[in-house]
Amino acid sequence: MNVISNNKWIGQRTIRPDGADKVTGRAAFAADTNMPGMIWGKVLRSPHPHARIKSIDTSKAEALPGVKAVVSARDIVDFPVDKSVMLGIQDMRWMCRNVMAREKALFPGHPIAAVAATTEAIAAHACELIEVDYEVLPWSIEIDDAIRPDAPILHDFLTFEGKPSNIAGKLEVKKGDIEQGFREAEVVIERSFSTRPVHQGYIEPHACLVSVGADNKTTIWSSSQGQFMVRAMTAYLTGIPQSDIRAIPAEIGGGFGGKTIVYLEPLATLLAKKSGRPVKMVMTREEVMRATGPTSGSKSTVKIGAKKDGTIVAAQGTFWLQAGALPGSPIRGAVGCSFSPYDIPHVLAVGFDVLSNRSKVAAYRAPGAPIGAYAVECVLDELAEALRMDPLELRLKNAAKQGTKAAFGPVFPRIGYIETLEAAKAHPHYTAPLGKWQGRGVASGFWFNAGGESSAQVNITEDGNVVVTTGHPDVGGSRAAIANICAELLGIDYKRVSVLIGDTATIGFSNLTGGSRVLFASAIVVTQSTDKIITTLRERAAKIWEIDPEAVKWENGAAHPASPNAGQFEPLTLAELAAKAPVMGGPIGAGVQLNTEGAEGGFGTHICDVEVDPELGIVRVIRYTAVQDVGRAIHPGYVEGQIQGGVAQGIGWALNEEYIYNKSGKVDNPGFLDYRMPVCSDLPMLDTVMVEVPNPKHPQGVKGVGEVPLVPVMAAVANAIHNALGKRFYSLPMSPPVVLEGMEDPEIRQAAE
Amino acid sequence: MSELRYLAPHTLDEAIAAFAAAGSAARILAGGTDLLVQMRSGAVKPGLIVDIKKIAEMTAIEQTADGGFRIGAAVPGAVLSEHPRFGRAWPGVLEAVNLIGSTQVQGRASAGGNLCNGSPAGDSVPALVAAGAMVTLQGPNGRREIKVEDIPAGPGRTNLLPGEILVSFTLPPRPKGASDAYLRMIPRTEMDIAVVGVGVNLTIKDGVCTAARVGLGAVAPTVLLVEAAAKALIGSKLDDAALKAAASACSAACRPIDDKRGTIVYRTKVAGVLLKRTVAIAAARAREN
CATH class of the missing domain: 3.90.1170.50 (Aldehyde oxidase/xanthine dehydrogenase, a/b hammerhead)
Structure with missing residues (x-):
């Protein structure tokens, strides 16, 4: 791994700039x-x-x-x-x-x-x-009811295959020849799954x-x-x-896309x-x-074919996602991400956008990708079992790597998926003993990540400190990470850098916080702005010393004369140059606006242990390790927090969260009491392993980290339950009544004995 | 826009007079952890709130002359748990009271409020039913004492007469070898409402169960006293056959509904499972007394 280790601020767990305000109640939220x-x-x-x-x-x-x-x-x-x-x-x-x-x-x-x-x-x-x-x-809530031939149509003007329909769209991702692929397969597993809509649950x-x-x-x-x-x-x-x-x-x-x-x-x-x-x-x-929100409920069918040696030759997925009452479900995430961790010659993924009489979905952490991964990663688990292969070995054998062409289009550059699998395999968790009614599951996941438009303005104050303004609401630590980067580049204490989020009148256009794009994109514009400032500072020092700017270097927060003038002048600090600014050319500051490119996808591999209470049907996650290729962790505490947050949300999605509708088509549990997100005591410490494979297209190696950690979770939990009971559940949530009903399967007790 | 009056009298007589005079527009406020939530959601719009926390009798915990306990209806869970002797005598009642809401809510929520809220899923109620607790009521026509299990009339309804206020709970003295326990099933580990709740109170002498009471919550319109389950336990050594019979009696007593919190099938099965587990805890405690 190519980890940069000699940084002073990048990679430090600095105190978060918004921390004191948040713990003392001074932070102003919208209702304040x-x-x-x-x-x-x-x-x-x-x-x-x-x-x-x-x-x-x-x-x-x-x-x-x-x-x-x-x-x-x-x-x-x-x-x-x-x-x-x-x-x-x-x-x-x-x-x-x-x-x-x-x-x-x-x-x-x-x-x-x-x-x-x-x-x-x-x-x-x-x-x-x-x-x-x-x-x-007349109305319909569920997918099957909405796509029946006699279903009540929400929008007469929307047609599918020539007829008014509640299918608002179709998206297909293709690679190779799927029929040829399945002809080559020696083992084929095909299964169907369903998931419920879940809310982002921002407080x-x-x-x-x-x-x-x-x-x-x-x-x-x-x-x-x-x-x-x-x-x-x-x-x-x-x-x-x-x-x-x-x-x-x-x-x-909290937003999580919502x-x-x-x-x-x-x-x-x-x-x-x-x-x-x-x-x-x-x-x-x-x-x-x-x-508001939520993300889609879904039904899907996934079919994967492999050779007896574990080489996957064909993969097909059909994903029906609920849009709510107006078009726009995240089918792109489901069809684009599901098979992307794997190098598969023949792929066909099809998504359908299905309308029904429920609230319009909004983005939720890697929209669509967790739905697809749940189905795909469960089928892979069954495939590994059928092939008598270790599930991580099966994934390693087929892992995408540099040069793999993803079905959704791009050829991957240097990526860190294999590293996540190897780290998971080597982790003590993977071989730790399990007790009765306990089981272990693994799953992987991929998210595109995004770049896009960002603006930054970096200004040097008269007393030689720094104010950075960017245009993205900070949902996951972007202010702390930007302070680390700016302090690193300028060679000053990070406490001298204040990072603010500008309003639409005070900073240039910046696309929204989403797609795990913010630190990737804002680090680029902040880096370029800071580089411009360093150039100005060197020019100012050169002017004072009456030497060539090329003969001035910037180090440790000060301008130093370089060869041929090395040692001839005392260094000029940022504070000294700021003080001289009025007479040496005016205020010091720089702004950059860019449509950033080069955001590379992120991969994660998770290990989950569960324990099932066989008499009550309660599943508890008792150990969890999430491994992720994070590019470069600019602020490791925040990266870990993002990973843990994604896992917590995924465990809720897997085990308890669902909208319950009454007979008149209304949500019957519109509150946190009966819409059961996990509380702290429901979760064990969520362990994280950050694998750092720097993004070669980013000045600090940054990759988006916020969405990947939700993608593998439901499959990891489902695979662990299967491992504990010898029985698989094909629908979410795997809540106590569902699991207890499943316990009646006579084979279960034998499997667990 | 309707007007809301708030009174915080220092005597029970004042409270009853105001409460009775205001009729159905009045609500009693103890901890307020149900009432304020209901008001905020628009479910109730009282014209008068009578806060009973300034009435000494309502917030007192006393040990009675015979060794029992009298607990004011507005005593918060947190205060009860800090009492030096109550938890040793009635660990099951205490753990049930302490399950009402989060740590923060415990600073306010009371067993009296939990009972008067009339929810079949109230956590403290099955434990108090198992304990054989009596409640003291006072109204315009004076005081009376009735059994805890006779208070609930149905979801959200009680058998309190107009103008009556729940004053206190009385728990009987503890013989040697007696203890109790409460368990509930919730999908999460906390911050949830019981899908099934079971309170068991029993006495063990020379390895034989000599007395038992079983309270069962969230499986019928009101919390149930399951006498058939108690009968199955009394006289037994709490062996597998007795436990199985008591569990079956609990399942048989269930008259649940399918709702967002659980299904009929699930609640019926779980009632039996929890009975066995609750008996095991209560018995282990009893053997140490």
Whole structure:
């Protein structure tokens, strides 16, 4: 491994810049901002899974004392359904219908109207006074119901194979000749799986405060994964030009992909504009659970063929992903990532985007990839068993490496997948003894990672310290990592570097925080900005010393004369050069804006031990080791935290998390009590192993690390349960009632004895 | 917009007078860990809240002359767990009370509130039923004492008369060889609601179970006293046959529903499993007393 070890700050577990504020309660999240004259906005939501909106009468609500404004779909800019207008991964045709129901209410919780009033209680009461005439329509929630020939169609204008359909899209990834591949196979395993939609589960509900001036100048404070996304979406949906909107990112209380989209900001903007008062909106947890996120539920079939020696020759996957009520499920992640850890000559992966009457899905940590990996990695486990091979050996034999052409297109450069397998195999966990009713499973996973647009401005203060401004909300430690990099490059203590997240008016366009892109991309623009500053500092020193700038080197936070002038002058520190700035050419600072390229995919391999309570059906994860190729860990504590966080979410997805629907098509568990994410005591210490294979296309070797760790988890847990019981579960979650029912299989007890 | 009044009287008489006068619009506030959540969700909109925490009798823990305990209805779980003797006498009741909510919630949540909330899944209730606890009620027509198991009337409903307030629990004295235990099944390890809860209180003399009571929660509209399970245990040495019979009696007593927290099949099976496990813990404790 090519680990850079002589760095002073890169690779250090420095104190996080946002830490003190967060533990003392000083950090300002979106709901913490208030303004004089502020009023409150509330949303009226559809009680029906599917209904035509025949009329909306808001007159009684408007007449209620204290009500200052009411808005409905007619106030939102319409994007006709026949013309796609993309903004990032979102299509504005669907966004305008998601923030406010237009022709039809498409899921329980779908916004119908919004009210702003002097108190939250008045706004809520006013919502009850709005009279909506619904024509209730038949509905479907589950995939099988939505794709039946007689299924109620959500959108007549969407067709599949020439007919109106709830299948909104199809995506295919192909390599080689799949039929030829299976003809060559000597062992073939084909299995079907299903997973439930799961919510991102961020602790902070969506919230915003919006103020619109008499001249339409608009300020938005909100919690999101991208202030520029908030600005653009709000501009599109309200008709206010982007230049008139200033979106200020609040400290974010978790996003995991679920805050790459807007729900409240356009509504609050329109309410503020109509009322002339600042409008604050904060979702309840119930609203979050009914009307935001989650990621897709799915069904899938995976078929893998191999030679008797373990060489995989063909792999086929069909993945049906729920989009919710408007198109856009992450089929790309499922079809693109599932087989990517392996060098397979013949691959066919097909994804279908399926509509039904549930809330529109939002991104969730490696969108689509965990769904695909769950199926693929479980089938690989069965294949290893059929071939009597160690499951890590099977993966090693077929592992993708430098030069492998991935089915989704690219040829891999130097990647670290094999290193993760070898580290897992060598880890003491892999050979530790297991007790009764205990089992061990392994699984791997891949995520694309992303680059894209980033901007940075690095300024030297008059007292010789550094302020770095970037444009990405910090969800996983980007501020700490950027401080480490900037301190390293300038050769100064990291405490002298302050890293801030600019708003849309104070920093250049930066794409949202997502795709594990932020540190990859912002490190590039910060590095280039800092390099420019170092050039300026050398020029300033050269000017003072009256020598050639090429004869000045920057080291340990100071300019030093280099040959032929070495030793002739005392070094000039950053502070000294900053003090001389006014007379030596002016302020010192540099900014860089780039569309960054070279983000390389990430791989992880996980080992999971479980213990099953055979009488209660409870599965507990008792040991977990996650190995990941992290490129270069700029701040190892944060990298470990990202890995542990992904694993924790995956264990929840595997064992307990699910939306439970009642008979009228409504979510019956819209809160954290009955939507069971893991609590601390549910998990063992989650061990991490960081394998560092630096990204050759990045100045510090950075690869995205935040999403990969969710990808292998459900399969690792499922494989461990199979190992414990000799029985496999093909659906998630593997919750106590499901497992206990499965325990009736007479072979189980024998297998465990 | 409706108005909300808040009173925090220092005497029970004042509390009852205000509570009775306000009728169905009034709610009693002890720890508030159910009431405030219900108000926030919009499920209840009381016109009057009577906070009983300033009434000395409601927050006192006393050892009675016969060696039993009297516990004020508003005593928080955290306070009960700090009592020097209660937990040794009634470890099962204490562990059940301490399962109401998180550590933070324990600073407020009380057994009285847990019982009056009327949830079939309240953790402290099966343990108190097994303990044979009596409750003291006081209302406009004076005081009365009834059994804990006679309080719940159905999900969210109790047999308290209009204007009545739950004042305290009385637990009987402990003979030698007596102890108790409570176990619940939850999918997580904490911060969850019982899918099944079992309280067992028993006395062992010379290796034979001489007295037993079994309380079963979350498997019927109210918490159940399962006399058939107790009968199966009494007179036995808690051998496999007796445990199996008691487990079957628990499963047979179940009248559960399928809901988001568990299925009929699952709850029925688990009731029997938990009975066996709870008896084992209670018996081990009893043998040490």
